[in-house]
Amino acid sequence: MVLVVLLAWGYVVLLMALATAGAADGGIGAALRVALGYGLLPMALFVYIAGSPLRRKAARRAAQAQAAADPTSGAPNASGHATAGAEPGRVAPVREKDRRL
Numbered sequence: 001m002v003l004v005v006l007l008a009w010g011y012v013v014l015l016m017a018l019a020t021a022g023a024a025d026g027g028i029g030a031a032l033r034v035a036l037g038y039g040l041l042p043m044a045l046f047v048y049i050a051g052s053p054l055r056r057k058a059a060r061r062a063a064q065a066q067a068a069a070d071p072t073s074g075a076p077n078a079s080g081h082a083t084a085g086a087e088p089g090r091v092a093p094v095r096e097k098d099r100r101l
Helices: 002-022 028-050 052-069
Strands: none
Touching: 002 028, 028 052
């Protein structure tokens, strides 16, 4: 669908540029400005916006592939092993609060 829109818009801009170049007060410079202003810049913006879901999907796939290759780099416990429980009979150390007031 994106390709159809780009081809149609490119055709319209080409005709606009040719009409501008052939006009009495137009010229090659005016035709190039029309082609850039109405053609290349808006089409590049359209491709960037339309391609953002694909880029997001590719980034997600790359992150998943990297996490699968190196299980310690991802989220906690990305390796799939059970986490270690607290050792029985031990109390976790607690820091004393700073007494300087």
